[in-house]
Amino acid sequence: MIERTVELLVDEGGLSIEELASACAVTCEWIERHVQGGLLEIDRSVGMRFTSVQLLRARRLADIERTFDANDELAALVVDLIEEVERLRGRR
Amino acid sequence: MEFKDYYATLGVDKTATADEIKKAYRKLARKYHPDVSKEADAAERMSAINEANTVLSDPEKRAAYDALGRRPPGQEFRPPPDWDAGFEFSGGEFGAGEEEFSDFFANLFGRGARARRGPHEASIRGGDHHAKVMIDLADSYHGARRAVTLRSARLDAAGHVVTDERVLEVTIPKGVRAGQHIRLRGQGAAGLGGGSAGDLYLEIEFRADERYQIDGRDVTQRVSVAPWEAALGAAIEVPTPSGPVQVTVPAGSRNGRKLRLRGRGIPGEPPGDLYLELELVLPPASTEAARELYRTMEREMKFNPRTERGR
Numbered sequence: 001m002i003e004r005t006v007e008l009l010v011d012e013g014g015l016s017i018e019e020l021a022s023a024c025a026v027t028c029e030w031i032e033r034h035v036q037g038g039l040l041e042i043d044r045s046v047g048m049r050f051t052s053v054q055l056l057r058a059r060r061l062a063d064i065e066r067t068f069d070a071n072d073e074l075a076a077l078v079v080d081l082i083e084e085v086e087r088l089r090g091r092r
Numbered sequence: 093m094e095f096k097d098y099y100a101t102l103g104v105d106k107t108a109t110a111d112e113i114k115k116a117y118r119k120l121a122r123k124y125h126p127d128v129s130k131e132a133d134a135a136e137r138m139s140a141i142n143e144a145n146t147v148l149s150d151p152e153k154r155a156a157y158d159a160l161g162r163r164p165p166g167q168e169f170r171p172p173p174d175w176d177a178g179f180e181f182s183g184g185e186f187g188a189g190e191e192e193f194s195d196f197f198a199n200l201f202g203r204g205a206r207a208r209r210g211p212h213e214a215s216i217r218g219g220d221h222h223a224k225v226m227i228d229l230a231d232s233y234h235g236a237r238r239a240v241t242l243r244s245a246r247l248d249a250a251g252h253v254v255t256d257e258r259v260l261e262v263t264i265p266k267g268v269r270a271g272q273h274i275r276l277r278g279q280g281a282a283g284l285g286g287g288s289a290g291d292l293y294l295e296i297e298f299r300a301d302e303r304y305q306i307d308g309r310d311v312t313q314r315v316s317v318a319p320w321e322a323a324l325g326a327a328i329e330v331p332t333p334s335g336p337v338q339v340t341v342p343a344g345s346r347n348g349r350k351l352r353l354r355g356r357g358i359p360g361e362p363p364g365d366l367y368l369e370l371e372l373v374l375p376p377a378s379t380e381a382a383r384e385l386y387r388t389m390e391r392e393m394k395f396n397p398r399t400e401r402g403r
Contacts, residue, residue: 009268009272022291
């Protein structure tokens with residue numbers, strides 16, 4: 001049976017800090033620490049909330065930190081490189 | 093359910109120390125991390141590696157797992173009643189991705205085991221789930237409805253793990269870009285103790301199509317042109333994701349030249365641009381007449397591309 005669902009494009013309303021934390025299986029303090037450290041940005045265009053870009057980045061940061069016991073800055077460096085590789089692979 | 097040999101998954105001996113397990117896990121995680129690995133089955137391998145590490149890196153779970161004894165991987169297996177008697181689990185520290193672990197893991201350490209143990213458990217919201225949904229570029233230009241099939245594990249009345257497959261019909265909004273997420277409220281993991289269900293996040297990814305290169309809302313499309321169309325100029329019709337477009341190829345165009353069609357990229361505010369990248373295609377010299385035409389060009393044009401282009 002096909003279920004119909006209620007969908008929202010994350011970027012239209014953005015995510016609150018609690019919603020982002022839940023989506024990444026981290027605490028709100030973890031999000032705050034990464035925002036204050038400049039490793040994760042708040043999208044001011046959607047009223048100080050978080051969009052898909054930050055959701056993907058936050059999940060990657062949390063995953064790298066968890067998998068490799070990496071500190072915040074090192075995980076951010078790895079994620080920066082992953083994003084750069086993605087950008088370059090998108091080119092021909 | 094099938095027995096999982098977590099030691100074999102991590103490639104360590106049963107007597108491995110915590111340090112050896114951590115080292116083996118990190119080595120495999122570097123190799124199979126889905127963000128960097130080029131292995132076709134990286135995501136599945138990483139999930140299996142995470143599952144093995146979750147058990148073997150936790151002394152309580154490892155001791156309980158060891159107590160099951162060793163069996164050949166894949167062998168049909170059902171844990172004996174009270175298999176975990178005498179082992180205390182701290183619970184709760186499962187990390188992200190647990191929902192992707194096998195039935196074997198869920199049956200031994202999953203929610204069921206914890207729920208049976210804690211009749212007074214507080215209400216807990218279900219975890220959020222994540223999945224990717226592959227769409228065609230045309231879906232973003234026009235919007236679409238797509239059926240997304242998802243699998244999830246739950247416990248039946250007898251306490252056995254069963255896998256549910258459900259199909260969700262999802263609206264793909266017009267103008268959606270790769271990397272954006274669609275959030276489906278209440279479609280994540282079920283809550284515990286009356287807690288609400290989590291949400292499901294679907295990450296949009298475009299299906300690979302060698303005709304297109306996508307950068308945000310801008311799209312670059314390869315367009316094949318004949319040498320005379322590039323040299324002399326021509327009006328050609330190009331099929332684009334938004335429909336056929338009449339385009340003027342300027343005379344003297346070289347291979348790789350990009351023609352910009354403003355606002356014909358992915359729709360939005362503002363819409364992206366569509367770049368048509370000209371790709372010169374030589375007619376095959378497959379007939380005597382064609383070969384003669386090439387010989388005539390060779391005689392008449394005195395053209396040496398190495399001299400012209402300096403390489």
